[in-house]
Amino acid sequence: MRRPTGDERNAAEIEYWNGPGGERWLNRQQAQDALLAPVADVLLDRAAAHPGEIVLDIGCGCGSTSIALAQRVAPGGHVLGVDVSAPLLDRARQLAPQALPLSFVLADATVHRFRTGLRAGARLVFACWRAPRENPWLMLPLQEAYRHVPRLPEVGPEEPGPFSFADPHRVRGILERAGFGAIGLEPFDLSFDLSLGRGLDAALDTALNMGPASRALDGQPASLRAAAAESIRAALARRQVGETVPLPGALWIVTATTP
Helix, strand or coil: CCCCCCCHHHHHHHHHHCCHHHHHHHHCHHHHHHHCHHHHHHHHHHHCCCCCCEEEEECCCCCHHHHHHHHHHCCCCEEEEEECCHHHHHHHHHHCCCCCCEEEEECCCCCCCCCCCCCCCCEEEEEEECCHHHCHHHHHHHHHHCCCCCCCCCCCCCCCCCCCCCCHHHHHHHHHHCCCEEEEEEEEEEEEECCCCCCHHHHHHHHHHCHHHHHHHCCCCHHHHHHHHHHHHHHHHCCCECCECEEEEEEEEEEEECC
16 A cells, blocks of 8 residues: 655554545545535635636545535646545545546645745635534544543644644644734534434444544454444434434634735
8 A cells, every 4th residue: 555755743644544544434435525515615615716726635535625626726727635545545536527627646745845835825724623522523422432442542732633723822823833824713613413314323333433433443342342332322312313413513714824
């Protein structure tokens, strides 16, 4: 399996997304795209890409946002999607219509040598999760899993992880030191239906195969995984509304520009 050259601090993430994490995401790609569509929609709205613009889509995964951006910048523009996961990029290339002005590169964007830098007035837009306590859609399954399996290693504030940009002061500081201005952090709250309208079993499948709970269950004995699944199922059942299982999520929508 191909691996990009990356910052050593990102080695575990690169391994994960080229291994079990990437495999699970591919198996659920359409469901994942549907679940995260509200986040993609707000990012596309804030990005406001126009024909002729050049866009860099970092962490593009299977390419849904890259494809949507390429449709907006055509004709005359171009989108470059970047990700550390070879399997996800293979899927992105399969899904991307050939006529779109779109290409992909396997790379760790923190160390990759891009041919050019950002022009004056370039816009930055990204989403990041707020604090764990504000994201029950991720944390409720994890806390139930912890009844049966060991806790994941603690992640330091400067280390990669799903909540590494939860602190708005840290995010603002990083962007200021990188030379960005007009920095904005917009709180964005939404509800994630883990079942996608398909009932409790579908919600359990989502909880077991994405997010931190899936990492905690990786490599655990089948008996412990089964016990954790029963606990997660019971917790989700208490949140069930008809065929949906909605849980709150909370993000920052971060915007900035280069001077």
